[in-house]
Amino acid sequence: MDIDDLVLSENYNDRISSIESPVYLVGDLGATNFRLAAAAMQNGKPKILAKVDYDTAKIDGEITGGLSIIDIIEDFGRRAKNHGISEFKAAVLAPAGPVLDNGQSCRISQRDNIEVKIRDLYSYGISKAMIINDFGAIGYALPYIDYKNTQEAACLQKGTDPENIEVIGCIGPGTGLGAVSTQSEKYPDELVAEKSMVCLSEIFGRLYQYFPNFLQKRIKKSIQKELNKKKLVLPRPCEGGHIPASVSNHGIEQLINNLITDYRTDELDEKVISLEYEDFVSARGIGNISRAYKEIIKTNIFRTLFNKVPLREWKNMLEEIWNLKRDYRQNKEEYEKLFGIIDEKVRNNEITQIGSEIGEYNRGDLLLVDRTLDLFFEMYGRAARDAIMAQGPDLMLLAGGIAGKYIGSDEKGEQKAHHEHYVGLFQKGLMKNPVSRNNYTKNIPIYQIINPDIGLIGCTLAAHELAGYD
Missing domain, CATH: 1.20.5 (Single alpha-helices involved in coiled-coils or other helix-helix interfaces)
Structure with a gap:
């Protein structure tokens, strides 16, 4: 089975010769990518020395005899050894899912066939090992993010710089919508x-x-x-993505909400009363929204409205629906191709993968894609607003790779094409509030982390602590 090559960090030879701590095995394990890395501390900061991104879908050893977790760990160990890394002092893996059995195991969300077990690390010969939640790992890293560096973060709201940053809040759309708050205190x-x-x-x-x-x-x-x-870093991952979503009760947004509610009703034994932010702001959310827009385009408009929306709201959405149907007629071949993909993913219970297909389109290609991302970013702003109200942070740092694809700077340091548009929608959602609450949220600095190694950085800090260092 083909596995990606080991990716060495820039100036790897210089880094490996100047590290000030042992080398650690760290992992950011999601439903899409299973990322392992060798990392260490250098000049008081965590550094990723080498990493491999494995395809999570290929890890199913317990079911089909394919790659198992221990196969992946051993493969990475061999590759690291070829580049001068002979052993790992400690290991911290951070799967996207609830950690069970007092830290002994974790099943990756959306990949129930994959169970990460701490005994796999022990059997590899690492005596100091730990499994933490993926957002627990991000929580460790938050105080180390240079959020004013445009290569690490993008500003969504400047706010007022706090004199002391003691609590950092974070939500992050990935496969689901994770949340964590980190308290940073002096010893x-x-x-x-x-x-x-x-x-x-x-x-x-x-x-x-x-x-x-x-x-x-x-x-x-x-x-x-x-x-x-130095400071004590106390990450507190939570299930903030499952807070009930704030959905507008008029316009096409209400229709989208009602359609997604039906999808959730089909999947669960009991009727869903209200949707959660994760139903909109996540890879699954993008799948939900695009699926709802597909239904609006393909079904009889008046029957859809009659069943889902009060008559008084029709006027607010008729023009938008006609625009969608007109765009479909003008780009029918491309729409049918996308609709076929959506239907296939829904049948195979792979709705979280629709987002990667949506990401292949440029803004302006298909109106459905544009509207899907517009609603995603506006709901993202509302989710951030409610997280701020709940967590009371001095600083809000947002994680997750979905938003980073569309906002911030590219590798050349140039602002991405539609950065301002999506930030504007985020701010629109953020400020959809009574004035009294806006006065609170508008003062909180909000930045989107664009460093893709944030989870690995957090695992490195946790491993350094586990190994007995400060």
Whole structure:
């Protein structure tokens, strides 16, 4: 089975020779990509040394005899060894899914056949290992994001720079919609004192006990000063993506909402009363929205409206529906191709993969694609607004690869073509609020993380801590 080659970091040889910590095995494991990396600390910051993106769909060893988790780990280990990385001091894997059995295992969301088990890491020979939620990993990394660097993040709302950043909020649309808040605190004085004694013991052994008191105090003060610069990072992943979505009760948005509600009713045993943000702001959400637009285009317009929307709302959406149907007639061949893909993905229960197909189109190619992304970004803004109200952060950093495809800068440092358009829709959703709440949300700086290695960075920090380093 073909597996992608190992991708070495820029200036790999310089990095591998100057790392200041052992090398760790880290993994960001999603329903689409199963990413493993070798990482270490360099100049006090986590650095990714080498990585491989595996196709998650090919990992099904327990069912079909294909690649298993341990096969993937062993393959990565062999590749890393060929580039001078002989062992891993610790390992942290972050699957997209709930961690079960007191941290012993996790089934990847949307890939129930794939179970990540900590014993696979032990069997590979790594004694210090941990499985954490994918947004738990992101939570570790948030304080290390240089959010004002345009290569790492894109500004969605400048807000007011806080004097002290103690709580960082985050949501991120991927296969689902994840959420985490990170509390960053100074080390308590008693912990600083304890660590100072440990540092003295490690540096000088028992000799420090014979130092004169004034010298001991000076050494402790120096160590305490250094430790006081550091912070305890406490990530708190949660299920914020399952908050009920704020959906407009008029216009075509209400029709989309009603259609998606029907899809959810078909999939569950009990009727869904209200949709969640994850039903809109995720890969599954893009699939839901595009599927609903397809139904609007392909079915009898008046029957659809009669069944789904009160008569008083017809006027608000008729023009938009006619525009969609006209665009379909003008681009029928391309629409039918897309509709065939949507139908196939729905039949195979692969609705989360529709988003990658949508991403192949440029803005202006198909009106359905444009409207799908427009609603996605407006709902993204509303989801961020409600997360801010719930988490009370000093800073909001948004993660997930979907938004990063359309906003921010490209590899050349140039702003992406429709950045302003999508940021405008995000802000429209963000500010769909009573004035009193807008006064709160408008002061919070909001940035979209565009560094694709955010999950791996968080795992590196967690592994460094697990290995016994600060």
